[in-house]
Amino acid sequence: VSASIYLAHRREEAYPDPERFRPERFLDRTFSPFEFLPFGGGARRCLGAAFAAFEMRVVLATLVRAARFRLHGDPAIRVVARNAVVGPSRPIQLALE
Secondary structure, eight states: OOOOHHTTTTOTTTTTSTSSSTTTHHHOOOOOTTTOOOOOOOOOOOHHHHHHHHOOOOOOHHHHHOEEEEOOOOOOEEEEEEETTEEEEOOOEEEEE
């Protein structure tokens, strides 16, 4: 038995319009450990979660500061389940502007 991260991240109470890509929603408020589970939860939480989050912030800040990106190709990307994780239905291609 395990929690469904996919379903937790689609709860209307926590994420209004959950199917829409809105990264700014994370600037509006701080989510509890029961609402946002990017690295699992409880006793089985990823050991590298803190480092991964820090590394992601550094890389993204560097990229966003240095360049502009545009979604290349068809913008319709579906979420598909792959065993215990979910991901995009196809590779996401970005064009550098």
